[in-house]
Amino acid sequence: MQPVIASLLEAVLDGAHLSDAMARHPEAFQDDYVNMARVGEASGNMARVFGELADLLERRLDLAGRLTSAL
DSSP states (O other), X not given: OHHHHHHHHHHHXXXXXXXXXXXXXXXXXXXXXXXXXXXXXXXXXXXXXXXXHHHHHHHHHHHHHHHHHHO
């Protein structure tokens, strides 16, 4: 993941939008993550959007754990 983060940092420092830099790494960032970053950039609410993304990821992990336990 370190090369991906380094690439994101370089792109953003060169003036690219974070969402565009994320879109260059589909192996690391799903489309819904990139789209949420675009919403945050457009609305000026990056912290809120990434907080909601963190909540989404936590719910997905919880569901996956419960499904694994049920099986």
